[in-house]
Amino acid sequence: MTDKEIIKALQEENAKLKEENAQIPILKQLVESLQHRIEELEKRLGLDSSNSSKPPSVDGLGKKPRTMSLRSSKNPYGGQPGHVGKTLEPVEKPDKTEVHKVDFCCACQADLSETEPERIIKRQVFDIEIRRVITEHQAEVKRCKCGACTAANFPEGVVASAQIGDTLRSIALYLSGQFIAKDRLSMAMEDLFGVPISDTTLIKYEQQLSENLGLFYQQILERIQASMVKHQDESGLRVGGKTGWIHVFCTLFFTYLWYDRKRKSPIETGGGTCVHDHYGPYLQQQEVEHGFCNAHHLRELKALILYEQEEWASEMYALLRIMHQSTQDETSLPLEKSEFLRRAYDKVVQRGFDYHEGLAPPPSLKKSPRGRKKRRTGHNLLLRFRNHKNDVLRFLSDPRVPFTNNQAERDLRMVKLKQKVSGCLRTEAGACDFAVIRSFTGTVRKHKLNILDSIKMALHKKIELAEVFPFAYPQQLLLSC
Numbered sequence: 001m002t003d004k005e006i007i008k009a010l011q012e013e014n015a016k017l018k019e020e021n022a023q024i025p026i027l028k029q030l031v032e033s034l035q036h037r038i039e040e041l042e043k044r045l046g047l048d049s050s051n052s053s054k055p056p057s058v059d060g061l062g063k064k065p066r067t068m069s070l071r072s073s074k075n076p077y078g079g080q081p082g083h084v085g086k087t088l089e090p091v092e093k094p095d096k097t098e099v100h101k102v103d104f105c106c107a108c109q110a111d112l113s114e115t116e117p118e119r120i121i122k123r124q125v126f127d128i129e130i131r132r133v134i135t136e137h138q139a140e141v142k143r144c145k146c147g148a149c150t151a152a153n154f155p156e157g158v159v160a161s162a163q164i165g166d167t168l169r170s171i172a173l174y175l176s177g178q179f180i181a182k183d184r185l186s187m188a189m190e191d192l193f194g195v196p197i198s199d200t201t202l203i204k205y206e207q208q209l210s211e212n213l214g215l216f217y218q219q220i221l222e223r224i225q226a227s228m229v230k231h232q233d234e235s236g237l238r239v240g241g242k243t244g245w246i247h248v249f250c251t252l253f254f255t256y257l258w259y260d261r262k263r264k265s266p267i268e269t270g271g272g273t274c275v276h277d278h279y280g281p282y283l284q285q286q287e288v289e290h291g292f293c294n295a296h297h298l299r300e301l302k303a304l305i306l307y308e309q310e311e312w313a314s315e316m317y318a319l320l321r322i323m324h325q326s327t328q329d330e331t332s333l334p335l336e337k338s339e340f341l342r343r344a345y346d347k348v349v350q351r352g353f354d355y356h357e358g359l360a361p362p363p364s365l366k367k368s369p370r371g372r373k374k375r376r377t378g379h380n381l382l383l384r385f386r387n388h389k390n391d392v393l394r395f396l397s398d399p400r401v402p403f404t405n406n407q408a409e410r411d412l413r414m415v416k417l418k419q420k421v422s423g424c425l426r427t428e429a430g431a432c433d434f435a436v437i438r439s440f441t442g443t444v445r446k447h448k449l450n451i452l453d454s455i456k457m458a459l460h461k462k463i464e465l466a467e468v469f470p471f472a473y474p475q476q477l478l479l480s481c
Helices: 003-046 166-177 182-193 199-212 214-226 294-308 311-329 335-357 377-387 406-422 428-446 451-460 475-480
Strands: 141-143 149-151 229-239 242-250 255-260 273-276 289-292
Touching: 003 294, 166 182, 166 199, 166 428, 166 451, 182 199, 199 214, 199 428, 199 451, 214 242, 214 255, 214 428, 229 406, 229 428, 242 406, 242 428, 255 406, 255 428, 273 406, 289 294, 294 311, 294 377, 311 335, 311 377, 335 377, 406 428, 428 451
Parallel strands: 229 273, 273 289
Antiparallel strands: 141 149, 229 242, 242 255
């Protein structure tokens, strides 16, 4: 090989190496981007109900044991001192009495059948007797001397030759409210009472109950609007093959649910303070003050601690827990202590911003799409803490405002249970009936009244709030809850 050929070969090899070297920065950038993507996906897989807003139903069977509990109380689980239990208490007049006699002495076998007992030991067993009771109504028809026939009137509601009574209808509606599927509910009614009830009949009962509760339903809304502190939330529900939304507006004493095809469903709040999960449309309600759910904040902070190792998040997590405990220990937080906690809050937020400003933006954030600038998860949370400080810390300044929005989430829990059991509702009319009935039973349960008796009352006629709750609450208590 001549010198010229050697030089040419070396030049070609050099050009190829230069080309390969030019690809190195591109490959490095690709590797960094893929690494960030992998971290993001791993973090997303690690999110569950304990460190995000995901519902517990998505955790599945592989749910991990909790390593960081959000419980703020140091008390053990279970009933606390002063808790009123539900132990059965003997009654003075039992329905049936069985006497167990002593005929022989256990020691000498002497006859004791004629001996009077020295004392009686009483034990009562609470049970029920399930049996079908059929009442036949017979209306007399008499003919007068004038030739006219007169028939007696049947009781109100007795309209068919054979029909289901009020108690049985109330039981069917109560069990339907416990989300027993209608085909299985029909079988249960036949097994328990010997009376089958079809799906269509059950739907008819629900429609009738919902119609009779119309005025009661409206009065619940008016009571909530008049309250000073109220809660809001919403949850998705499949209705007729499409995604709809069940919304809740509630207080300690009243529950108001309604269905809407849209997630944004405005309602007249009536002033006061609304506690919610910082969902944007709630913030557009100008006539009320806002209180954010700090349980959501604690879960988001927990994710930042576990996956991002952001030190400020640990400090804010501990500070919010301290604030919550302080408001539980003292009915009214002293002004000096409140101001000290607020200053500590501002310092933690500023440390968080200092931390994020010192970070290099990851590859996925360098090229921002049109619209709002994309930011890190922790940075968005910091913006909420800074821009809505008063809403986050509303519970510090107003002892009536709770630390969390758990009241609304408890009232929505049965909606998620309905979704878990049956998966969906068939029609929008059925969804509206479901919301009305759940508002009724939820409110009745909050007042610790018998739900079965209340359903039976509402099946007869259109009812008002005062008929179900004849007693009056102190006005100050109603307005504060």
